[in-house]
Amino acid sequence: MDDMSRNPSSQGTAKEGAGVFKEQDEEARFIWNLRPRTLDEYIGQREVVESLVIALTAARNRGEPIDHILFHGPPGLGKTTLAHIIAGEMQSRIIHTAGPALEKPVDIVGILSNLDTGEVLFIDEIHRLSRTIEEYLYSAMEDFEVNFIYGKGAFARTLPYQLKHFTLVGATTRAGLLTPPLRDRFGMIYHLDYYAPEELARVVKRSARILGVHLDEEGSMEIARRSRGTPRIANRLLRRVRDYAEVTADGKITQALADEALTREGVDRAGLDRLDRLYLTTILENYRGGPVGVEALAATLNEETNTLVDVVEPFLLKMGFVIRTPAGRRVGEPARAHLGYAAEGGGQQRLL
Numbered sequence: 001m002d003d004m005s006r007n008p009s010s011q012g013t014a015k016e017g018a019g020v021f022k023e024q025d026e027e028a029r030f031i032w033n034l035r036p037r038t039l040d041e042y043i044g045q046r047e048v049v050e051s052l053v054i055a056l057t058a059a060r061n062r063g064e065p066i067d068h069i070l071f072h073g074p075p076g077l078g079k080t081t082l083a084h085i086i087a088g089e090m091q092s093r094i095i096h097t098a099g100p101a102l103e104k105p106v107d108i109v110g111i112l113s114n115l116d117t118g119e120v121l122f123i124d125e126i127h128r129l130s131r132t133i134e135e136y137l138y139s140a141m142e143d144f145e146v147n148f149i150y151g152k153g154a155f156a157r158t159l160p161y162q163l164k165h166f167t168l169v170g171a172t173t174r175a176g177l178l179t180p181p182l183r184d185r186f187g188m189i190y191h192l193d194y195y196a197p198e199e200l201a202r203v204v205k206r207s208a209r210i211l212g213v214h215l216d217e218e219g220s221m222e223i224a225r226r227s228r229g230t231p232r233i234a235n236r237l238l239r240r241v242r243d244y245a246e247v248t249a250d251g252k253i254t255q256a257l258a259d260e261a262l263t264r265e266g267v268d269r270a271g272l273d274r275l276d277r278l279y280l281t282t283i284l285e286n287y288r289g290g291p292v293g294v295e296a297l298a299a300t301l302n303e304e305t306n307t308l309v310d311v312v313e314p315f316l317l318k319m320g321f322v323i324r325t326p327a328g329r330r331v332g333e334p335a336r337a338h339l340g341y342a343a344e345g346g347g348q349q350r351l352l
Contacts, residue, residue: 194229
């Protein structure tokens with residue numbers, strides 16, 4: 001975790017600040033400790049892993065850096081973890097940054113010029129790079145060269161600077177926002193999809209072993225079914241259930257205890273949280289089941305449009321709870337049945 005400096009104005013503030021930083025450090029250590037370090041430890045995304053094994057083995061046999069890689073898919077599915085695994089498998093250093101953090105050409109040029117042969121540059125949310133930064137990446141990815149511009153006006157000149165052969169690993173939740181020239185420069189492009197409950201149960205059991213949590217088979221499956229197909233959420237829910245088990249029971253997580261703990265957290269048996277249910281019921285009750293534009297829906301819910309598009313909708317679309325149409329969003333029949341509403345055409349009254 002990055003070091004943070006603080007300048008408290010009193011001893012009391014210092015103690016409070018120390019508590020906050022300690023909690024943040026523990027959170028970072030918890031997330032990192034649960035990350036698999038090798039492809040053998042990585043659970044799920046079988047086709048992606050098999051392809052990476054072949055590419056990594058071939059690159060090691062030739063003594064070359066692996067080709068540039070792009071991972072895209074919903075958040076929490078392991079894009080960052082795979083980037084770190086790739087660096088580990090190639091026994092090289094990884095430099096981690098994010099698209100919004102690279103504001104000026106000097107930012108990306110400074111990073112690129114300091115990369116050694118075989119090192120991995122990981123750019124998260126790469127679709128948020130500015131067009132100016134992208135222009136520098138084109139030649140860097142393809143020719144391993146960047147051009148410094150010095151002078152002004154008629155006296156402007158370019159000075160090419162040769163880079164070491166590095167590997168760029170990009171991650172994005174919105175691949176459609178990547179420009180074609182940037183996307184085409186990646187040698188390997190992989191889509192990470194939601195996990196099946198059985199795969200998530202394996203993730204939960206692995207995390208429970210690391211944390212020393214007593215968890216039975218039914219308890220792990222209960223957590224997995226409510227995790228929205230996402231390992232990050234599965235690990236977060238495991239922590240909440242662990243806390244509940246330690247305070248209200250003997251620390252052992254069973255299906256009944258997991259059900260009770262997650263219900264208290266507002267996570268229902270389909271994995272929907274309070275915002276998901278509010279999103280669906282708003283369309284059903286305020287807009288007669290849809291269609292409704294996402295901007296109007298965001299205004300009604302008092303939420304950012306990007307929050308609905310990037311956080312709420314992907315899982316609901318995957319489950320068939322929401323349908324996107326040219327006219328807007330509509331609620332699907334599975335959502336009506338789950339929430340206890342009458343089928344379409346039978347009114348919006350609740351059956352339960």
